[in-house]
Amino acid sequence: MAIITISRGSYYMGKAVAEKVAERLGYPLVSRDVLLEASERFSVPEIKLARAIHDAPRILDRLSHSKQSYIAYIRAALAERAAAEGKLVYHGLAGHLLLTGLEQVLKVRITADLEKRVAQEVERSKISARKARELLLKDDLQRRKWTKTLYGVDPSDSTLYDLVIRIDKITVDQAVDFICETADNACFQDTEKCLRKAKDFAIACRVKAALVEEWPNIKVACHYGNVVVYPREKESKAGKLRKRLDQICNALEGIHNVEVHRASQPPVDAV
Amino acid sequence: MSIIVISADDRAAEDQIGSRTAEITGYGRLEYGLLKEIAAKYDIEEEKLAEALEREPSLLRGMPPKKWYYYLACIEAEVLERLAADKMVTWSLAAHLYVLGISHALRVRILSDSEKMAKAVAEENGVSLQKARKILAKRQRQRVQWSQAAYGQDETDPALYDLVINLGQIDPDEAAATIAKAVGYRKFEPMTYSRKCLANLLLAAKVKTRLLETMSDIDVQSRDGRVIVTTKALRRDKQKKTLAIKELAGSVEGVNFVEVHFNNDIFKEAAQSLR
The missing domain is CATH 3.40.50.300 (P-loop containing nucleotide triphosphate hydrolases)
Known part of the structure; x- marks a missing residue:
């Protein structure tokens, strides 16, 4: 690849x-x-x-x-x-x-x-x-x-x-x-790891695209299909975000689990 | 045959790529080792030449601007003299900042993996990675300041180079092979005109070195044996300085005609005259 x-x-x-x-x-x-x-x-x-x-x-x-x-x-x-x-x-x-x-x-x-x-x-x-x-x-x-x-x-x-x-x-x-x-x-060149990474990256980008309008500063990371979102405290609107994430989880393929991490530093590969 | 000019943000990478490229192409090497010969020829301490290539002038370190410019001019003249022989790879002698406008010179910038460099600095100095990154950023700033003070160019500007290769993902051997391949392209073959341009640069550098030995604020351009010197002087000293420049510059082999121009700060001149 x-x-x-x-x-x-x-x-x-x-x-x-x-x-x-x-x-x-x-x-x-x-x-x-x-x-x-x-x-x-x-x-x-x-x-x-x-x-x-x-x-x-x-x-x-x-x-x-x-x-x-x-x-x-x-x-x-x-x-x-x-x-x-x-x-x-x-x-x-x-x-x-x-x-x-x-x-x-x-x-x-x-x-x-x-x-x-x-x-x-x-x-x-x-x-x-x-x-x-x-x-x-x-x-x-x-x-x-x-x-x-x-x-x-x-x-x-x-x-x-x-x-x-x-x-x-x-x-x-x-x-x-x-x-x-x-x-x-x-x-x-092509490796298993990089193909996996490309899929995770695509998922993170899709989740971010689905959230960005309401949560413009949100960060999203995905590892092996496990999505972690990092909202900013002041814009988190916790209940609404959770509900939206459940919808996204049902609509998108390849997501195993979604977690919300508040007040923690997003990893460097978060989008 | 052509000239390869390599510059890098890391001395070790510069040496590695330069040496490997010289091996692949079979070209001669012009690098730090030349300072010993220059020091002997001009009767200057080798350490002073090395320091001039690394740091800006400082009176506290016994390196006044006048001497600094003279040391750099000595290096420039000697490097250009050797480059005229063609088939040369040069690095660590700042040639990327003065070998300009020569079509048969391939100019390459090598960038090292910044994280690897930070780790090496952290280990070497026993400091944290964060501190090492700050040290590297400071070094980079100092290099940019040095290149601007010495030659009026920002050495990190990609417009100065034909090719910039980042070693973050690319193997150094691969980078050297790419450079060797590029220099074989027809556009890097020397032509009468490009050789003449190099000869002009060399003559200008020789005249500059001769003049900077005793003078300061000197800029020299040359074309086919005709030399134009631009300098500064008070009105009352202009004639005397013109004669001195013509005599010194005229004694350099290959100079047929010398023209002297004065580029004065009129406000400063007026203030000095009123004293």
Whole structure:
């Protein structure tokens, strides 16, 4: 099992790299279709999900926690695909962050020289270089704000990735070679433990998605089908939460047991 | 043949990957050991050179900024001189911060597993893991400050590198094999133009070293034997300094023409003139 996430900014050639990696390895390519799946499953317009994953949260979003909800839906859809397919290439914003908690994920970031990106955008959109630069810088800023606000990290921080490849002297095809060879490493291969972990992760994400609207700061962990939820004391609404968890337990497959742990620290793999 | 420039957030990883890459490619090694030769050539203590590569200047430690810049310039000139021979792997000599704009140089950053590093620091210093993480974060901050003070670059910026490899999940041997493969790509083959760029950097570094021996606030650029020196001086000293720079820079082999520019802080200059 190798799940490959390819993170990129606008017009970094990341899409081309992702497509070729998926083609070479014969893996399904996942990107916007996750939004469609989440949109259908959670009855949220796709445009809202697309905005949630692109624009930085505004003050109103922060108060209503709507962005957290949308991201939880997208994450649940992606985690389910990862658990079901076993191997996939995901490209788009924050794949490496959405799949935090999953082992054996090869996290790649593609970067490129700003001037080359500007030239590409000029050619693609038939606009001036100045306008293109402004657009790209604005887009980069949005993505940085988004990741910083929701995950507290800077997407350009290379410690978040296994490989950062600059498309300049290294071409798209050569970048594809590197990624495919690295994905072939033993540490990214299929194990019983990682399949189990992927299933648990998908369950935790589904439970979180079901609870996030009412309990936006709740954390959920799952180990071997045993789900543990970590509500914040002030928002716990104990009776209501228990009732909701019973409903979820009946509706979702693969859950053996559900526990509520109040006032205890959630584990690092909690979503 | 090409040049491989490796930088890492951990000295041990840098040595390991650098040595392994040199073994696989059969390239020469340019690393810490070179400091001994540089020390002998310029009559500087080896420890001082090592310290200049590690820490920012400090008068308390007997490393004034003027000397610090001079030591770094000596290292830069010697490293560039050897890199001109091609087929070289260099690490631990800060080459990632001054081998810039050379198309046949593959620039790689290696990141170590931060948790493993924290455990190693905790064991080494007999402290808790939390304390070890703080020590590592402080070291990282100091490295960034050092690279910015020395060369005006943040060495953790991924834009400086063609490839960044995180050893958290990737095996060091695999990383070295990836680097060796990358350097074989056509775009890393030296061309007349890229060799010329390296020769320009080398000439500039040699002139800078010659000037920093006796002067401070020196910046040098060169192109095909034409050297542009940017410095600071009070109005009354400008002519004298220009002559001194032209004489010193002109004595460096390969220099055909010297141009001196002054980049002064006019407010400071005015304040000094009024004293």
